[in-house]
Amino acid sequence: MTDATNPAGTPVGETAALSAAEASTIAERIAENVGRVILGKGEVIDHVLVTVLARGHLLLEDVPGVGKTMLARAFARSVDCSFKRVQFTPDLLPSDVTGSNVYNRKTGDFEFRPGPVFANVVLGDEINRAPPKTQSALLEAMEESQVTVDGETRRLPDPFVVIATQNDVEPGRTYDLPMAEIDRFTKKLRIGYPSESEETEMLDRLRGRHPIESIDSVATTDELRRARETASRIDAGEPVRSYVSRLARFTRERAGLGASPRGSLALLRASQARALLEGREYVVPDDVQTEAESVLAHRVRPETGGTTGREIVEEALSTVAVE
Template identity: 55%
Template sequence: MTTYDERASLSDLTDTADRVRRSVERVIEGKPEAVRLSLTVLLAEGHLLIEDVPGVGKTMLAKALARSIDCTVRRIQFTPDLLPSDVTGVSIYDQQRKDFEFKPGAIFAQIVIGDEINRASPKTQSALLESMEERQVTIDGHTYRLPDPFMVVATQNPVEMEGTYPLPEAQRDRFMARISIGYPSPEAELEMLDVHGGSSPVSPLDDLQPVAHADDVAKLIEAVRSVHVADTVRRYAVDLVTATRNHPELRLGASPRATLQLLRAAKATAALAGREYALPDDVQSLAVPVLAHRLLPTAQAQLNRRTAEQIVLEILRHTPVPEAAAQAWREPYGRSSDRGL
């Protein structure tokens, strides 16, 4: 049975998330889906990869999300000469104390913005692996915990761009979702020129103030964890991921980590909609952003110009959706009268 406190938490979640969404949309206009997915990943305790061509607002979206929350924020500008120690930190010998002192790197923040992550060498990219998965950093045999909540928002240009290194499979798998912002509509672009194209242009980030605290986000994450996922919805997610491993046009399917993150994102989507239970629709809406970047098409599929996104959409069309009465998705909560609704 759902308690009063749980219902209040979900109500607080939708109110707080709506404030953050409106704050980000003051900067990123006309892209509500990108903003919604960013919030979903944040509340699902994941990491976000924003991939698109230069100049469409990738870094602006990451900064707007970070500035809308009163938390510690660090930015890492990934370049070919960036070292792993610049990211994680380094132990420096203190001659006065005659001992090594740890100097934390840029990864020690609650929201870390990794700008143009695929311009760094694979060695430096791999420095993020432990921190993104285990939320800790190990240096010289000592383990240092990262703050809560912790989220990496990375941007990258398409691999066809000059001077980029493709992210290793293990690195891509640690990002819960990949989104693309795309070009703005002509109307949104004209409005951008009116607002920011004057004689004294002002950055839209300058007036952005925090609308939520890091402690509030931590409580909202706890509320998302309490969202119920029925066995049939779990099976549906597993069926989708299994289909990627057996698809003839894929040489690498989605990992078990992908299944876990797909369900976590579905729970966050349900909570943002004010529901205490996840639906198959939540899983469907997240399949492409959560699964596609983990998949590797075969050489023949690439010759046929088949993308991972197209293959995921095909899998969605051919995977049976569980059929049940709406009441079945929220079985643990009993009848409506039992829940006080």
């Protein structure tokens, strides 16, 4: 007896991968489309694409007004997929995120009303304004792509991506994210201010209609799903895997809390996605080095206040030999 296959030749229930060239082309289309809205931030946009292709989630931390929310919206509009936004506030409840069972007086039964987490792309805006109990409503969703409410587990759409934003200028009015949640974000990025020329061009573009209103999707959900499958099949040989492990071990030896095994896996997957963006079907150490800071630094908690997670990762990259 042979296993059933679909017309693409893959087993039923599995996703058919694209060729590396096809997946890379789709990523380029999305990056170009997002670049029509977010000016001069090609490197940041590439990091977003790497996160999504690596089947991960993204945390954007920066000062207000630099385009964090707009970046998430531009990506969501570039892919023909479902999109929901959660505005995190101090009074937000976990059920406002995951959904809840509501009594239907007509039928006499309880019915599940899904929350905004049931979407392909979920924007968690200003996530650090909600208390830890509400933030933790995303833990199961981000790790297992499922939500359990009143003892019943429901699968989330595929793909499922959380893009969360937080500002870092009002510490007295925000809550720290628990480390268990921070570790579930593949990358933590800062957008930064635009250059003078970029800001001047932005002001010219925004005199009238905002560019976000005029962009259309350039990829389908199925294409994104298949591109992610392609990224997962990019060859990462034993030397590359060993290099990732040694980088993670270095952070554990230099910090009170180093990169977790989840962090090592995130770095490997991000390196595969980076190789795909570069048009290669195999990972090289340069891919790992490009991704290490954005993937590992937010997971590292130094013992002393004088050293940062970024500095420890930079030390690891300059110390750990590529073999």
